[in-house]
Amino acid sequence: MDNDVSAGSATSSTLGHLALGLTLLAFGVGNTGVIDNVTAADATGLATWVGGVALFIAGLLEFRAGNAGTGTAFSGLGAFWFTWGTGAGNEVSAEAAGLFLLLWALLALTLTAASAGSGLLGQGVYGLLFVSLLLLGIASFAEMDGLAKAGGWAGAVAGLAAWYGATAELAKWPTFSGRAAGRGVTATG
Numbered sequence: 345m346d347n348d349v350s351a352g353s354a355t356s357s358t359l360g361h362l363a364l365g366l367t368l369l370a371f372g373v374g375n376t377g378v379i380d381n382v383t384a385a386d387a388t389g390l391a392t393w394v395g396g397v398a399l400f401i402a403g404l405l406e407f408r409a410g411n412a413g414t415g416t417a418f419s420g421l422g423a424f425w426f427t428w429g430t431g432a433g434n435e436v437s438a439e440a441a442g443l444f445l446l447l448w449a450l451l452a453l454t455l456t457a458a459s460a461g462s463g464l465l466g467q468g469v470y471g472l473l474f475v476s477l478l479l480l481g482i483a484s485f486a487e488m489d490g491l492a493k494a495g496g497w498a499g500a501v502a503g504l505a506a507w508y509g510a511t512a513e514l515a516k517w518p519t520f521s522g523r524a525a526g527r528g529v530t531a532t533g
Contacts, residue, residue, distance in 0.1 A: 396430075483495060
């Protein structure tokens with residue numbers, strides 16, 4: 345590895361996308377109920393440290409490098425995951441949980457709009473995150489398990505897409521734009 349890699353380089357961006365992907369995948373799968381005895385609450389450690397702390401630090405490195413869009417995405421989502429991870433398991437009303445998810449869905453909607461032009465993969469990750477948080481928030485208000493499972497699936501697919509984008513960047517695999525990653529193509533940012 346090159347020791348002259350500057351802060352905010354493709355390395356911190358790729359790390360951020362991996363952290364986002366793994367956290368979203370664990371959170372999403374936990375909400376689907378597809379694996380017996382695994383719930384979203386089981387992802388709190390991953391959400392706190394990988395999705396929260398690592399993603400927030402990757403965001404600060406992106407800001408330092410002048411990448412405001414990716415810095416905003418990573419720092420904002422890092423704050424979301426840290427807050428969710430440290431607060432999961434606390435007794436709150438279904439309405440408070442729903443409001444929490446809907447407010448963070450607004451960030452995901454902003455990130456979706458801001459990622460226009462980054463390709464199907466980049467905009468898809470944030471778009472699916474928005475759909476996931478929206479469905480989970482509504483499901484919390486309405487106490488609808490089926491809607492929560494649909495939100496979980498949207499989150500899991502978003503996690504897979506973010507993971508693929510980061511892996512494609514590292515492995516120089518093609519992205520959905522038809523070009524290989526690592527040649528100026530932002531996998532998910």
